[in-house]
Amino acid sequence: MTSLADLPIRDDLRGREPYGAPQRSVRIALNVNENTHGVPDDVAQDIVAAIAEAVRTIHRYPDREFTVLRERLAGYLGHGVSADQVWAGNGSNEVIQQVLQAFGGPGRSVLGFPPTYSMHSILAAGTGTRWIDGRRDAEFELSAETVVAEIERTRPDLVFLCGPNNPTGTPLGLDVIEAAYAATDGMVFVDAAYAEFMPTDEDNALTLLPGRERLLVSRTMSKAFAFAGARVGYLAADPAVADALRLVRLPYHLSALTQAAAIAALGHADELLAGVDEIKEQRDRIVAELPGLGYSPWRSSANFVLFGGVADPARTWAELLDREVLVRNLGIPGTLRVSAGTEVETTEFLAALASLGDGAGA
Ligand SMILES: *Cc1c(COP(=O)(O)O)cnc(C)c1O
Numbered sequence: 001m002t003s004l005a006d007l008p009i010r011d012d013l014r015g016r017e018p019y020g021a022p023q024r025s026v027r028i029a030l031n032v033n034e035n036t037h038g039v040p041d042d043v044a045q046d047i048v049a050a051i052a053e054a055v056r057t058i059h060r061y062p063d064r065e066f067t068v069l070r071e072r073l074a075g076y077l078g079h080g081v082s083a084d085q086v087w088a089g090n091g092s093n094e095v096i097q098q099v100l101q102a103f104g105g106p107g108r109s110v111l112g113f114p115p116t117y118s119m120h121s122i123l124a125a126g127t128g129t130r131w132i133d134g135r136r137d138a139e140f141e142l143s144a145e146t147v148v149a150e151i152e153r154t155r156p157d158l159v160f161l162c163g164p165n166n167p168t169g170t171p172l173g174l175d176v177i178e179a180a181y182a183a184t185d186g187m188v189f190v191d192a193a194y195a196e197f198m199p200t201d202e203d204n205a206l207t208l209l210p211g212r213e214r215l216l217v218s219r220t221m222s223k224a225f226a227f228a229g230a231r232v233g234y235l236a237a238d239p240a241v242a243d244a245l246r247l248v249r250l251p252y253h254l255s256a257l258t259q260a261a262a263i264a265a266l267g268h269a270d271e272l273l274a275g276v277d278e279i280k281e282q283r284d285r286i287v288a289e290l291p292g293l294g295y296s297p298w299r300s301s302a303n304f305v306l307f308g309g310v311a312d313p314a315r316t317w318a319e320l321l322d323r324e325v326l327v328r329n330l331g332i333p334g335t336l337r338v339s340a341g342t343e344v345e346t347t348e349f350l351a352a353l354a355s356l357g358d359g360a361g362a
Contacts (some may be wrong), residue, residue: 012128019122027324028348030339033166033194033304035226037275037342043268050264054256062256069259072266073234077219079206084239088254088262092193092220092233097123099216099235101248103158103187104129111156113142115332117166117191132156140168140298140306144179151183159184162191163205164198167330167337169300174203181212189216193233194302196224196276197283203301206236213238221262223303225272232262275342279303283340286350293354304339306332316356323352 005014021032029036039047070083077086089095100123104110109130112120124131134150136142142165151159159180163172172190181188190205198204205217218235221227235241265272286305290297297307310316313336317329325348328337338349 013125016122016125019119021328022326024321024326026321026326028341028345028352029326030304030341030345030349031326031328031337032228033223033302033339034228035223035275035279035303036339036345037226037279039226040268040271043265043271046268047261047264050260051257054260058256060256061252062254062259064252066254066259069254069263069266072263074236076266076269077206077236079204079209081206081209081236082239084242085209085236086234087237087242087245088232088234089249090231090233090253090258091222092191092218092235093119093123094231094253095218095233095235095245096120096189096191097127098245098248099187099189100124100127100129100158102244108157109154110158110160111150111154112160113147113150113162113165115140115167115330116160116162117193118330120160120162120191129158140165140170142170142172142176144173144176147176147180148183151180156184157186159186159188160191161188162193163203164192164194164301166193166302167304167328167332168298168306169302169304170298171198171203171301172205174205174208177205177208177215181208181215185214187214187216188212189218191218193218193220193223195219196273197280197303198301199280209236209238213240216241221265224276225265225269226275227262227265227272230258230261230265232258278343279340282343282346285346286338286340289350290353293350295353304337306335306337308335310334310336316353319356320349320352323355325349325352 070086073086074081074083106128109132110124111132111134113134113136121131132154137146192205216235216237220233287297290307295307295309297305313329
């Protein structure tokens with residue numbers, strides 16, 4: 001037995017922390033923004049049948065170009081996106097990694113705007129891309145002026161925007177994306193993992209793709225689609241971007257089973273997305289009810305809420321866990337983040353928080 005510190009690991013990885021959302025089995029798990037609605041029986045049966053069929057030819061490598069899946073994803077996205085504009089991976093995390101492998105790497109930099117999705121900087125580190133912290137406006141908002149100023153200050157090779165932003169829930173205006181694109185010659189990557197939870201479709205970044213060959217918009221089946229365990233994420237961009245990602249992807253990176261499961265699931269998009277409206281209602285309910293309990297939530301266009309006024313986040317996190325409610329402590333002082341669950345789960349979360357009484361809220 002040895003320790004990590006004793007191995008000849010890359011110098012730039014020394015002392016780094018891996019992604020580490022605690023995985024606990026609890027009754028009310030509202031910590032990683034999953035869709036808690038689960039998969040309906042008939043959809044599950046269809047997925048199993050599709051996988052069973054794929055197993056019959058599992059002695060062969062899968063379609064390296066995942067042609068049918070790309071067609072189905074393009075059809076789902078709409079907005080004129082064609083199959084050759086779509087690229088997919090084992091979760092959008094893999095897609096992000098491929099983007100950094102192709103357009104980042106040693107000697108290159110990526111500008112992001114913390115607090116944001118922790119995997120963006122972790123994947124930058126793994127690919128040897130220098131991560132630059134950009135500044136946000138008050139209340140975690142991000143204006144076009146601020147984004148442009150930060151791009152001009154830091155001259156990055158890539159700009160990472162996250163809209164709606166995780167962990168703050170902040171929406172991302174199309175004007176911000178347009179301004180970022182105009183301010184750089186580099187790649188502009190929009191992580192739209194929570195796009196389906198936005199109040200309306202009018203801020204859909206996909207509408208900006210025509211004529212912008214350096215713009216990438218990524219989405220995932222992990223959240224709105226209730227498909228986190230299957231690991232399917234994807235992006236839409238100019239077809240040339242897919243050619244770039246072909247240079248770095250592993251051959252046959254999407255298994256035949258993953259492709260079959262995702263294609264079957266997309267055939268039931270309406271059913272799988274049925275929970276989205278209720279989740280949005282529960283999100284809005286959390287935002288509406290937290291002030292009455294002494295906490296201050298930020299506005300959210302995603303399926304979770306970041307709230308402040310938590311005197312001791314580590315203690316409140318542990319006390320909620322004692323009540324079988326798991327939320328997320330991201331280390332942002334005075335805050336915790338909770339995913340909107342079913343109505344019952346949300347009620348239990350709010351009741352558990354209320355039961356902590358005075359002294360938890362500031
Ligand atoms: C959850 C999340 C993802 C999803 O990652 P997958 O690998 O597709 O499961 C991507 N981006 C952000 C900002 C997220 O919060």
